[in-house]
Structures are given as structure tokens and as C-alpha cells.
Amino acid sequence: xxxxxxxxxxxxxxxxSFSTPGMDSSLEVLEDxxxxxxxxxxxxxxxxxxxxxxxxxxxxxxxxxxxSGHVACCGETVKAPSPQRAVVFQSPVLxxxxxxxxxxxxxxxxxKEGKKGTEDIASSYIKAVGLDGFEDYYPSQLSxxxxxxxxxxxxxxxxxxxxxxxxxxxxxxxxxxYSMQQLLLRLWEEYRHTVVFITHDVEEALxxxxxxxxxxxxxGKIIEELPVPFARPxxxxxxxxxxxxxxxxxxxxxxxx
Ligand SMILES: Nc1ncnc2c1ncn2[C@@H]1O[C@H](COP(=O)(O)OP(=O)(O)OP(=O)(O)O)[C@@H](O)[C@H]1O
Ligand SMILES: [Mg+2]
Numbered sequence: 559x560x561x562x563x564x565x566x567x568x569x570x571x572x573x574x575s576f577s578t579p580g581m582d583s584s585l586e587v588l589e590d591x592x593x594x595x596x597x598x599x600x601x602x603x604x605x606x607x608x609x610x611x612x613x614x615x616x617x618x619x620x621x622x623x624x625x626s627g628h629v630a631c632c633g634e635t636v637k638a639p640s641p642q643r644a645v646v647f648q649s650p651v652l653x654x655x656x657x658x659x660x661x662x663x664x665x666x667x668x669x670k671e672g673k674k675g676t677e678d679i680a681s682s683y684i685k686a687v688g689l690d691g692f693e694d695y696y697p698s699q700l701s702x703x704x705x706x707x708x709x710x711x712x713x714x715x716x717x718x719x720x721x722x723x724x725x726x727x728x729x730x731x732x733x734x735x736y737s738m739q740q741l742l743l744r745l746w747e748e749y750r751h752t753v754v755f756i757t758h759d760v761e762e763a764l765x766x767x768x769x770x771x772x773x774x775x776x777x778g779k780i781i782e783e784l785p786v787p788f789a790r791p792x793x794x795x796x797x798x799x800x801x802x803x804x805x806x807x808x809x810x811x812x813x814x815x
Pocket of ligand 1: 576577579585587605606607608609610611612613614776
């Protein structure tokens, strides 16, 4: 399959196995995955626990190498992690010994951009995620949701082309989760990153994405791709509509097969 011109990230025929600890055999985790995402598109990946979603995201990020197949981003083969592809995990990855401000500007400092520019860019992203006033706090002094917002600012400040998110809101309570979803959508509408979003929550996928890919049980493969037909913005009341319920039920059934 030849990717289209505006395809931002694609993975062709990805296979991956891991050796089984303490045994002579291997565990087949991903089987012939074909995936593409267009520039600025928001795609969710749903699949049963253990089907290989995080492994696949790690391959897209360049943290893991596939056994076979090809991954390319922005016209280049993915061989290693790159600032073009930022990753946000379920638990916020922040340096505990650095303040919010210094965590957010860490990647910029590594790039050795001018001090004044760095300060301004970091502040604008801290503001964008609603953490202004908390610049000098340390991660242990923040709530879980605030830590995740700082992690998002830290990822976005490097202006990645692609944002790879592995269940970023799974550990948050329902209210914080909703406000983080709204924040992510606002940032996405402003910066138009391409987003690959792993979630277990079917409603979250339907409220957030342009398209949903459903993975099978391990060895994971993509068994269905669904365009999400709802116009944006999508109010919470959408979840009560007949079309939403039908799609949700269809996805839940596919996840159980
Ligand atoms: N480094 C590794 N070495 C050996 N096996 C691994 C390794 N990483 C993942 N696996 C195995 O690969 C399978 C898929 O794991 P993965 O974390 O990708 O699943 P997942 O779909 O993200 O699950 P969850 O929804 O629970 O997060 C699991 O059986 C896991 O034990
Ligand atoms: Mg996972």
C-alpha cells in the first residue's frame, strides 16, 4: 500500500514477538499491522488489554524495533526516537528534582535555543495547559491532573509533528479526565498535531477522534477502522444519542470477539 502524499506517519506490515522470560519460546505480540495517519488527524486505538497497543506505540515512537515491516514519519524511516514524535504516557514522566518551568523547558535547553526565547516559549505552553502560577512548583507538589498537564506541556513545547499518547488520562478521576480531554482538543485545534491516542474508553475514543482503529486480542492486528461521523465540537450530550450508542455497542462487540 503506497501512503498518500499527506500521510504523516505510517506503519506497513509490522510484526513483533518478544522472547518469553525463562523459556525458549517467543510470544507473538503484533501480527501484520498496517496503519496510516494523515497530517493533523486524530486517531484512537482501542484493543483488549495485552493485545500489543503499547508495543505498537513504542514502535511508532522508535523506542522498539519491529521484527519486520516498515515505519516512516514525515517522509523518513523511523529508526530511533525523535523530537518530531512526542510521547505522553499514562503516568506523567517528569523529573522530580526540576520545577514545572524547568521540566517544560528541559528539551529546549538541550537544543540550546536562546535563553529569552526559551523562557517565553516555556511560559506560553505552561499557560496553554493552565499551569500559570505553578511554574516554580515541583512535581510532588502537584495533583495527578496537574502533573499530566505539565507532561503535556513538556511534550508540546518541542513542537512535535506527531503526538503519541498511551492512555494519558486513564489514572485520572472522571471530572479531571473530562477537563484534560477538553484541554487536549483545544491544543489539537490550535496546533494541529497528528495524534495517535491509545485508550480503553470507547466513549472517550468516540468523543475525541476522527477515526478509530480496533485491535484484536494478541497477537494484535487491526481488525476494523471506523471513521467517527460526529461533527465537532462534540458535547457530552452526544453520548445519549442513538447513533452514538449504536457505534459504542458495535465497538464493544468487536472488542470482545
Ligand atoms: N519487553 C517485553 N518483553 C517481553 N514481553 C513483553 C515486553 N513488552 C511487552 N511484552 C508483552 O507483550 C504483550 C503486549 O503488551 P503491551 O504492553 O503492548 O499490551 P497493551 O495492549 O498495551 O496492554 P494494556 O492495555 O494492558 O496496556 C504482553 O503480553 C506483554 O507481556
Ligand atoms: Mg498498554
